[in-house]
Amino acid sequence: MNLGQFSGVNAGYVLELYDKYRHNPESVDPATRQAFAAWTPTDTLAAGTAAPPTAGAALHAIVGAANLAESIRRYGHLAAHIDPLGSTPPGDPSLSPRAHGITDDDLRSLPASLVGGPASESSANAFEAIEKLRRVYCSTTGFDYAHVFVPEEREWLRHAAESGRFLPPLDRNSVRALLDRITQVEVFERFLHRTFPGKTRFSVEGLDMLVPILDEIICGAADRGVRQSIIGMAHRGRLNVLAHVLQKPYNQILAEFKDPVGAARRINSGWMGDVKYHAGARTARPRGQMHIAMPPNPSHLEAVNPVVVGMARAAGTVSDGPGAPRFDGARTLPILIHGDAAFPGQGIVAETLNLSRLRGYDTDGTIHIIANNQVGFTASPSESYSTSYASGLARGFKIPIVHVNADDPVACVEAARLAWEYRARFRRDFLIDLVGYRRHGHNEGDEPAFTQPLMYKKVAAHATVRQLFGASLVKQGTISQDELDEIEKKRWSVLEKTFESLKPEEDFVAPVPEPVPAGIAGQTATAVPLDTLIAINASLQADPEGFAFSKKLERNRERRKTAFANPDERTIDWALAEELALATVLADGIPIRLTGEDVQRGTFSHRHAVYHDSASGKVFVPLQDFAQARAPFEIYNSPLSENGAIGFEFGYNIQEPGRLVLWEAQYGDFVNGAQVMLDQFVTSGRAKWGLQPSLVFLLPHAYEGQGPEHSSARPERILQAAANINLRLVNCTTAAQYFHLLRRQALLLQRDPLPLFVLTPKSLLRHAAVASTPRELEQGRFQSVIDDVDAQARAKSVKRVILCSGKVYVDLISSERRAEAAEIAICRVEQLYPFPNVALRDLLASYSAAREVVWLQEEPENMGAWEFFRPLLEELLNGRCPLRYIGRPRSASPSEGSAAWHQLNQKTLIERAFDLRGEVDTPRPVVKEVRSLTGSKR
Numbered sequence: 001m002n003l004g005q006f007s008g009v010n011a012g013y014v015l016e017l018y019d020k021y022r023h024n025p026e027s028v029d030p031a032t033r034q035a036f037a038a039w040t041p042t043d044t045l046a047a048g049t050a051a052p053p054t055a056g057a058a059l060h061a062i063v064g065a066a067n068l069a070e071s072i073r074r075y076g077h078l079a080a081h082i083d084p085l086g087s088t089p090p091g092d093p094s095l096s097p098r099a100h101g102i103t104d105d106d107l108r109s110l111p112a113s114l115v116g117g118p119a120s121e122s123s124a125n126a127f128e129a130i131e132k133l134r135r136v137y138c139s140t141t142g143f144d145y146a147h148v149f150v151p152e153e154r155e156w157l158r159h160a161a162e163s164g165r166f167l168p169p170l171d172r173n174s175v176r177a178l179l180d181r182i183t184q185v186e187v188f189e190r191f192l193h194r195t196f197p198g199k200t201r202f203s204v205e206g207l208d209m210l211v212p213i214l215d216e217i218i219c220g221a222a223d224r225g226v227r228q229s230i231i232g233m234a235h236r237g238r239l240n241v242l243a244h245v246l247q248k249p250y251n252q253i254l255a256e257f258k259d260p261v262g263a264a265r266r267i268n269s270g271w272m273g274d275v276k277y278h279a280g281a282r283t284a285r286p287r288g289q290m291h292i293a294m295p296p297n298p299s300h301l302e303a304v305n306p307v308v309v310g311m312a313r314a315a316g317t318v319s320d321g322p323g324a325p326r327f328d329g330a331r332t333l334p335i336l337i338h339g340d341a342a343f344p345g346q347g348i349v350a351e352t353l354n355l356s357r358l359r360g361y362d363t364d365g366t367i368h369i370i371a372n373n374q375v376g377f378t379a380s381p382s383e384s385y386s387t388s389y390a391s392g393l394a395r396g397f398k399i400p401i402v403h404v405n406a407d408d409p410v411a412c413v414e415a416a417r418l419a420w421e422y423r424a425r426f427r428r429d430f431l432i433d434l435v436g437y438r439r440h441g442h443n444e445g446d447e448p449a450f451t452q453p454l455m456y457k458k459v460a461a462h463a464t465v466r467q468l469f470g471a472s473l474v475k476q477g478t479i480s481q482d483e484l485d486e487i488e489k490k491r492w493s494v495l496e497k498t499f500e501s502l503k504p505e506e507d508f509v510a511p512v513p514e515p516v517p518a519g520i521a522g523q524t525a526t527a528v529p530l531d532t533l534i535a536i537n538a539s540l541q542a543d544p545e546g547f548a549f550s551k552k553l554e555r556n557r558e559r560r561k562t563a564f565a566n567p568d569e570r571t572i573d574w575a576l577a578e579e580l581a582l583a584t585v586l587a588d589g590i591p592i593r594l595t596g597e598d599v600q601r602g603t604f605s606h607r608h609a610v611y612h613d614s615a616s617g618k619v620f621v622p623l624q625d626f627a628q629a630r631a632p633f634e635i636y637n638s639p640l641s642e643n644g645a646i647g648f649e650f651g652y653n654i655q656e657p658g659r660l661v662l663w664e665a666q667y668g669d670f671v672n673g674a675q676v677m678l679d680q681f682v683t684s685g686r687a688k689w690g691l692q693p694s695l696v697f698l699l700p701h702a703y704e705g706q707g708p709e710h711s712s713a714r715p716e717r718i719l720q721a722a723a724n725i726n727l728r729l730v731n732c733t734t735a736a737q738y739f740h741l742l743r744r745q746a747l748l749l750q751r752d753p754l755p756l757f758v759l760t761p762k763s764l765l766r767h768a769a770v771a772s773t774p775r776e777l778e779q780g781r782f783q784s785v786i787d788d789v790d791a792q793a794r795a796k797s798v799k800r801v802i803l804c805s806g807k808v809y810v811d812l813i814s815s816e817r818r819a820e821a822a823e824i825a826i827c828r829v830e831q832l833y834p835f836p837n838v839a840l841r842d843l844l845a846s847y848s849a850a851r852e853v854v855w856l857q858e859e860p861e862n863m864g865a866w867e868f869f870r871p872l873l874e875e876l877l878n879g880r881c882p883l884r885y886i887g888r889p890r891s892a893s894p895s896e897g898s899a900a901w902h903q904l905n906q907k908t909l910i911e912r913a914f915d916l917r918g919e920v921d922t923p924r925p926v927v928k929e930v931r932s933l934t935g936s937k938r
């Protein structure tokens with residue numbers, strides 16, 4: 001017999017065993033010894049060289065048996081009966097002895113030890129051991145872990161599956177408690193179905209075991225000292241989980257179904273509320289030792305994933321002193337519940353999984369559950385994913401997967417216990433693919449048989465998991481039929497009593513944010529005494545002992561070191577203003593987290609918040625290592641993600657609102673890759689759910705001739721979402737303004753938190769016109785509008801007031817035509833939202849002789865702030881003088897694709913700004929001229 005004909009890892013296993021036997025026959029068990037004794041391999045086998053060995057039939061059978069065992073471990077899940085509706089599993093040829101050239105009789109003649117593992121221990125021969133393996137791997141659980149690369153983990157998973165050590169106890173009390181829980185879950189849905197017929201609730205029925213699975217994970221985690229669990233989930237089963245896992249009182253849920261009109265009267269501060277199956281909750285008291293939270297969820301499936309892991313990261317980040325904060329994953333457990341169509345379909349899932357092992361994002365493992373009802377709205381699995389299972393994506397991330405039949409409560413509980421133990425031991429993600437069905441249509445008013453007639457014939461005839469489990473317990477004699485009925489009756493009566501005493505108006509509870517006293521933001525004192533700044537800067541810029549800075553950074557470092565030599569000299573550039581702002585915030589005891597693509601150095605090589613020793617590669621982070629710091633600073637280069645990365649930071653921010661959390665875009669326009677996060681969470685989270693985010697977005701951009709991307713950070717998108725004071729949008733033009741702005745944001749975290757969008761510059765980062773003096777940090781505060789000081793001195797002769805924002809201001813004041821434009825005032829609107837009504841009103845009033853006000857912007861007319869500002873400015877002017885627009889024409893693209901074309905347009909823009917000839921009555925928008933100049937007129 002030629003050993004070379006055996007494929008698979010078990011040829012190696014047999015040879016290893018044989019080698020052991022050769023050196024010491026006593027080292028293998030007697031049956032194996034006997035098999036090897038009948039086999040006479042050539043010397044070449046042992047040496048592993050030249051001619052293939054020959055052996056008798058025994059060798060063939062031995063290798064076949066070992067390969068069969070391995071195939072069952074790897075592919076047994078393909079034959080597992082994981083579908084409660086009874087579809088035939090695909091199976092795999094390698095699961096049959098024939099595929100390995102052996103028969104059951106061969107197996108009977110071989111020792112059980114060839115199969116290995118716990119299955120072999122109590123078996124008389126290999127056949128028995130293989131049958132035991134089949135019961136483990138091909139039953140109602142499909143253990144799918146062969147893709148796990150770490151041998152220690154794989155071995156642990158193998159042993160866990162085969163030993164059955166995570167099977168739950170099956171004594172009377174335990175199974176009765178499980179039955180009671182399943183009954184509670186089912187009765188809740190049936191009660192709602194009967195009481196509110198046709199009302200959407202996205203019932204869990206068909207996946208009822210979701211709740212006991214969560215129980216098991218949470219109890220396991222609580223026993224091991226985890227104090228907080230954060231659950232993310234979509235609509236399916238949410239009400240049930242809220243009621244039973246988060247202990248949201250029945251009366252609150254029932255009141256939401258009643259949708260009382262009176263509750264609407266309480267709506268204020270822009271609060272609009274959301275549908276009940278998007279609501280979040282937090283357990284008021286710990287459940288056992290554990291606090292459980294579920295953030296609110298938008299309709300956008302899976303979007304909540306990075307938010308939950310960000311929350312978990314924040315909850316586990318210990319920020320009790322300066323330096324780098326410590327992360328303790330043992331404190332918090334994130335759990336994500338996915339849909340079987342949404343998990344493979346939504347890219348945010350991959351983005352979130354990709355965060356799971358990254359420094360700065362790792363949460364020590366998330367437990368994922370796919371609530372797999374084998375249908376997505378009306379789509380069947382073959383229309384939803386190209387992988388074999390809905391969970392396929394997780395394989396690439398080497399996440400162990402257990403597919404489990406939702407009609408087998410014992411198997412489900414085992415899967416949950418295994419998930420928790422794996423997570424606790426290896427601190428990595430785990431996935432349970434809970435395979436069930438959907439009892440009703442997508443929602444309860446939907447007819448599923450239109451599209452899945454065969455499936456729904458089966459569903460209609462299919463008993464519930466409570467009925468099946470209850471019947472099996474009665475049959476086994478564990479409980480009586482009367483007890484079964486009694487449990488159900490008790491659960492109905494709780495709901496009925498609650499409903500009878502319901503007072504919908506009072507029971508309806510909505511989170512309404514506290515109104516903030518007017519003027520807080522504008523009055524926030526952000527100046528820092530010069531002495532303090534000098535001391536902090538000296539600490540920040542001190543060279544650590546023996547650290548070799550890059551030679552190319554010498555000038556930069558020298559500039560920062562000497563920045564305070566003359567307090568009235570413009571020595572503070574953008575990066576230093578930022579470093580000082582963050583340092584002073586840390587000195588005030590407020591922790592900071594800054595992330596984004598390449599933020600440590602800064603996309604434009606300006607920040608250098610993390611230095612790398614040229615010789616050793618060691619890093620030095622001044623903001624983690626300066627004497628005055630009282631709070632930790634963390635800074636991470638994010639992965640190349642916007643949607644996932646922003647979702648994560650949003651979660652971090654709402655979990656720990658006392659920390660200043662900043663995210664920087666590589667270029668501002670890329671923020672649109674996270675439009676879902678902006679729309680669904682950041683800008684509307686307050687109106688829908690009463691959340692109070694304060695996340696900071698730094699959005700570098702500039703019209704510099706580099707094409708349609710990176711020119712605009714698309715302020716129009718942010719302004720479109722601006723209402724009810726839900727955010728701040730700023731485009732500031734000096735380093736001092738940026739300094740005061742960041743400090744203001746930190747100081748308002750507790751008192752007036754709002755998301756802050758900062759349109760930050762690119763080439764202006766080092767521009768002399770943007771640099772500020774140390775004195776400007778020592779004095780003043782953030783100004784939402786900056787007047788033209790020179791023009792103000794001759795206000796009576798000013799004919800045109802130009803209002804502009806951001807970099808274009810520098811283009812205007814750097815123009816040679818500026819000197820001769822005495823009749824023109826160039827004023828900056830530094831804060832675009834909240835609209836600086838009072839400041840602008842006063843400013844415009846001060847130019848009483850003005851014959852026109854111009855809004856000037858670089859963006860096309862349909863972009864930028866113009867369309868938002870126009871009605872507001874018209875209201876302020878109240879017909880006193882005309883309001884004109886100078887800017888690029890309406891355009892589908894934010895800017896020109898050629899530098900030459902850009903320069904031409906920019907030049908025309910500036911010329912128009914200083915050209916008073918065509919004023920007032922004959923407005924000539926730049927649009928026409930630009931088109932003809934570039935020859936693109938149609």
Ligand SMILES: Cc1ncc(C[n+]2csc(CCOP(=O)(O)OP(=O)(O)O)c2C)c(N)n1
Pocket residue numbers: 236299300301338339340341342343346371373375376377438442
């Ligand atoms: C991003 C997104 N796209 C589309 C929808 C509309 N939608 C709501 S539920 C649903 C089906 C989801 O199927 P699945 O993930 O299997 O969850 P199930 O509803 O079956 O529990 C769809 C397409 C949505 N909510 N979110």
